[in-house]
Amino acid sequence: MKLLGEFVKGLWRENPTFRIVLGLCPTLAVSTSVSNGFGMGIAATFVLIGSNIFISLIRSIVPEKVRIPCFIVVIATFVTIADLFMKAYTPLLSRSLGMFVPLIVVNCIVLGRAEVFSSKEPPLKSILDALGMGVGFTWALVLISTIREALGNGTVMGFPLARTFQPALFMILAPGALLTIGLLIGMFNYFAARRR
Amino acid sequence: MNQLFRFGSILTVICLVATLVLAVTYEITKPKIEQYEKQEEERALLAIMPQADSFVKKSLDGIDYFESLRGNELIGYCVRVLGSGYSGYIRIIAGVDLNGVIQGVQILEHTETPGLGSRISEVRPGEKEPWFTAQFKGKQGKTVTLKRDIDAITGATISSRAVTDAVRNAVNDFLAKVNR
Numbered sequence: 001m002k003l004l005g006e007f008v009k010g011l012w013r014e015n016p017t018f019r020i021v022l023g024l025c026p027t028l029a030v031s032t033s034v035s036n037g038f039g040m041g042i043a044a045t046f047v048l049i050g051s052n053i054f055i056s057l058i059r060s061i062v063p064e065k066v067r068i069p070c071f072i073v074v075i076a077t078f079v080t081i082a083d084l085f086m087k088a089y090t091p092l093l094s095r096s097l098g099m100f101v102p103l104i105v106v107n108c109i110v111l112g113r114a115e116v117f118s119s120k121e122p123p124l125k126s127i128l129d130a131l132g133m134g135v136g137f138t139w140a141l142v143l144i145s146t147i148r149e150a151l152g153n154g155t156v157m158g159f160p161l162a163r164t165f166q167p168a169l170f171m172i173l174a175p176g177a178l179l180t181i182g183l184l185i186g187m188f189n190y191f192a193a194r195r196r
Numbered sequence: 197m198n199q200l201f202r203f204g205s206i207l208t209v210i211c212l213v214a215t216l217v218l219a220v221t222y223e224i225t226k227p228k229i230e231q232y233e234k235q236e237e238e239r240a241l242l243a244i245m246p247q248a249d250s251f252v253k254k255s256l257d258g259i260d261y262f263e264s265l266r267g268n269e270l271i272g273y274c275v276r277v278l279g280s281g282y283s284g285y286i287r288i289i290a291g292v293d294l295n296g297v298i299q300g301v302q303i304l305e306h307t308e309t310p311g312l313g314s315r316i317s318e319v320r321p322g323e324k325e326p327w328f329t330a331q332f333k334g335k336q337g338k339t340v341t342l343k344r345d346i347d348a349i350t351g352a353t354i355s356s357r358a359v360t361d362a363v364r365n366a367v368n369d370f371l372a373k374v375n376r
Contacts, residue, residue: 032311040310058210066203070210077214081221088228091236099310102283158321172311173351 006125010132016109017140017181018188023109027141028177030100034157037145038138043100044107045134049127050082051075051110052118056126059119071114079105109137147180148172236304237289241274243325244291244300248272256373259366264291272299275370279362281306282313282354290363292337296371301332301363306355313355328356337367 016022023044030040054074062070083101086094104110113133118126150156152171154163170176241251241262248264248271255261262274277288284307291299303317303326317326328349335345340360342348348356 029312030310036310036314061206062210063203063206066207069207073210073214077218080218084221084225084229088225088232091232099307099314102307103310155321160321169350 003128006128007132010136015136016133017137018185022112023107026103026107028174031141031145031148031177032172033149034145037141039097040100041138041141043097044104044137047079047104048110048130048134050078052113052126052130053123054078055114056118056123075110076105144180148176152176240289240302243302244274245272259370275366277362277366279358281308281358283307286358292367296337298332298335298337301329308355313352315349315352316355316359340364
C-alpha cells in the first residue's frame, strides 16, 4: 500500500507540472501538438526510471557535497546510452523520440527526483516514484498540448476539428503555452483550495 | 585537503566508469547506426530522383555527392548538405538536374525544437511528403531564397532559413566546382 502511494503521488498530489511546477522549459517547447506532448512524456518517463534506478543504486557511495555533478554525469550517460541504442536497434522510434533527448538531459524533473527522492530511497521505491512522476508529466503534457493544438492549429492528434472558428496561431507559439499553463495551474489551485 | 582528495577521486571514478560505458556502447552501436544511415540515404536519393536507376557516389574537393544515372545518361546530381539549425546541424540531401533546378530536398536528421523547428520535416495528415521541403521542387537551386521562393514556418524562421541557405550555398559551391 505504501509502495503504491509512491506511484500515485506523482499523478496529482505532487504532479511535476501542475503542483511542483518543474520542467516547464520542455513543457513550453513541446506541448504544441498532442503527438509531441505524448512522445516527450514517454521519453521522459523512460529516462526517469533509468536514472532513478542508477542513482538509487549508487546513493551510498556518493558523498553529499559532490552529489550534483555525480547525478548529472549518471543522467547524461544513461540518456546517451539510451539514445545510441534507440538509434541502432529501433531507428523509427529514435526518429520520433530522438529529438526530445537533448531536452530531457536538462529536464529539471529528472535531476529533481534524483535530489529529492532516489538519492535517499531504495531502488524499488525509486522505480515507482519515477513511474508516477513520468505518468503525471505525460498526462499534464497531453492535456496542455490538446488545448493548444485545438485552439492554435484547429486539429487534435493531427486530425482537423470542425471549422467553426479561426485557429489562433499564437496558441502554438510560446505565449500560448504560458497562458495555457498559467490558467490550468490557477484552475487546479482554485479547486484544490475549495475542496479543503 | 584530505576531503578534497577523497571527493575528487570518487568523482573521477564515476566519470571514468561513465566514459568507459559510453565508449563501449558507442562501439557496439556504431556499425548498426551507420548501416541504417546508409539505407536512409539511399531511400532519400530515390525519393528525390525516382527516374534515376543508379547513384554513383563521388567526391570533389571535399564535397560528397552522387551522380544520378538513368542507364548511362547523367540526369542530375544529389549533394550532401549540412545546415546549421537552431540547435544543431541539419543533415540534408538536395538533388538538382544539370541546369541547377532543384528536383527534391530531403531532410535526413535534425535536432530542431519539437513543434517549431521540427516542422521542417512535418508531414501533414493525408499528404505523402513534408510540405516545407516540397516547396523546393522546381526552384532554381543557385538563387532559392526564403520568403521569395519558400514560405517560412511560423515560429521557426531560423530553421527555415537554415535549410534554404544551406541548400542554396551547397548547390552554388558544388556547381561552381563541377562545371569548372
